[in-house]
Amino acid sequence: MSVVRIVVIGAGVMGRKHAEYLDASERGELVALCDSDSRAGALAAQFDVPHFFNHVEALDLSAPDAAIVAAPTQLHEEIAMACIRRGIVPLVEKPIAATLDEGRRLVDEANAGDLPVLVGHHRRHHPRVQQLRQLVTGGAIGRLIGVSLLWTVKKPDDYYDVLWRTRPGGGPVLTNIIHEIDTLRYVCGEIIEVYAATSSETRGFEVEDSAAITLKFAGGVVGSIFLSDATPSPWSYELTVFENPAYAHAAGNCAFFFGTKGSLAFPKLELWRFAGNGKQGWHEPLLQENLETDDADPLAAQLAHFCRVVRREETPVVSGEEGLRTLAATLAVLTSGREQIPVRVQPA
């Protein structure tokens, strides 16, 4: 089978990572790097590929089968559209677009051309997240009642030296919690309504630094997320799952799933149920079972999947429609925080 030819557009933090994974891949080949910043020329030289300043030239001159769009979110629609119109399959980094309208246009264009789109919610490719979903949807804890998730971290103070991060849209909800929301949708089903109390008291910027979010899922499941990026705390996906060694490691859990027959802590996959004698109630002892866990690099798995999507061997695990629904729920959190009212999630 021939190797999938891929151009990376946007060679910043995420694009560089994608280029490194491609460089190590047997299924995909990096054919060009595109970045409007001339400093990307040196990076392209390291990978021995041409550097383009403009995505149109990159797409027209490097003849790729596929493109990874890792430019700033505001450019996702324009760049992905250019790919789609040329029949080049895009992997669009998350969020799929800056607004629902932009995302919708992109997805409609892809549907019209019968072209797949993969959105970079890479956590869905993590074996533990997949195990979690299988356990919850497969009935290991009975019928799902609810979920409670913590995303509590301390971002270094100089993280906020970058001005756009201190302004609305640059905060943890759209940057980080979109990952949690996507994972919760994957595991618990569709989010239909949200309410968020947000606070910027700790850091004092315009943008939120903390929030308490309540979630209503279809089918009566309810959930909560507490987040803060200003507290020394080990309870986050980043520190407990530890898929990225750039973060510190903490061996705890960050999310708890509650069902009619048991409960489950993630990512350690600790399952709590009553003993098998049929008796239930808070006087009865609960048994803890530590389930086998599996780890593999989700970015490498995502790239392998992307290559199969480009070959039409698989359909996208995170399609454009899925990316849109995750964006819709995340934007609803921001709207609710701003207006202090419960917000129904728009069908995207």
Ligand SMILES: NC(=O)c1ccc[n+]([C@@H]2O[C@H](COP(=O)([O-])OP(=O)(O)OC[C@H]3O[C@@H](n4cnc5c(N)ncnc54)[C@H](O)[C@@H]3O)[C@@H](O)[C@H]2O)c1
């Ligand atoms: N999946 C994840 O976990 C994850 C993590 C971080 C970022 N992201 C997403 O990846 C995207 C990029 O984020 P980042 O942190 O790498 O940003 P970044 O600022 O580090 O990189 C963006 C790059 O795009 C380049 N660029 C700007 N305009 C361009 C244009 N017109 N054409 C080509 N290149 C252009 C910039 O010069 C820069 O090098 C965002 O959408 C972000 O949300 C995803």
